Amino acid sequence: MTFQEITEVITNHFPQTKIDGDLKGPQPILILPSDAIADVCQFLHNDDRLFFDYLACITGIDNGPGLNTMELVYNLTSIPYGHDLMIKIVFPRNTECEPLPAVPTVSHIWRTADWHEREIFDLVGIHFEGHPDQRRILLPEDWEGHPLRKDYAAQDRYHGIYVKYEDGPRLAE
Template sequence: MSFEEIKQLLLDKFGDEVIIGDETGGLQPALLIAAGRIADVCLELRDNPQTYFDFLSSLTGVDYGVEANRFGVVYHLASIPYKTQLTLKISIENDRSADNLPAFPSISHIYRTADWHEREAYDLAGIFFENHPDLRRILLPDDWEGFPLRKDYKTAEYYKGIKID
């Protein structure tokens, strides 16, 4: 299926509110999905015999910058039997406060690889995934403060008496 056919399939299934835009100017086109519907869209794309996106090859947390106050997640899906790829993007505004992490639905129940990808996005970008079965740090120590891939992250001078910078 072409990008436009996949887009139309999703519009027919979920209505106009599920796709909030698209990006077709780059090397790999992307569908901008309403954040709360990402699990529904991924499940449909995986289970529909016309698309069969059976593999989540990558999931990345994105900080769009301090001025934008926007965080997002980029999903790279692949259909191994159909030899096709699709990029999905979701984003929300967030005030960047430590007690109000940007939150998105987990897709770990749809793609098992999302379990570790979502943990990495949580650990490094501070993105919370609702209903994730084991959301905790995966690369940094449990007591690490902050999220190193955020645009406003300030590196600590020391960690447990060891000079970092």
């Protein structure tokens, strides 16, 4: 099934779907509203014509305070049919005093999303609504901030250990 055929099946059920990029490019992307991601992914998984049974990865992107948006890119594969699909959602970024941006989880569709979403939560600071175990996966629970955010400022010390050095290593005080 070609990207155009897949797009036609999806847009018949979800007319708000848009295409990002050139259809003849190496990997065109479908853009969805963030609140529709779980419904569309469930459809992509369950529809017998598509059967996207493998979530290869989810990538979280912070476009910074200038654009004031964040993105999630989902790479899907149908192993039996041998076709791939990239879908993307774009949503507003939060400021320092606001709660983290939130999108619906897809961990109930693909179990591997559990780990991908936890990593994105930990490093990029996106909350996944409905996730069964939304907690840090790489950093300690009491770590401050999300290191892959464009405006992340590393703390100087963590439990007495120097985290960032400005002029080389420091001796313990």
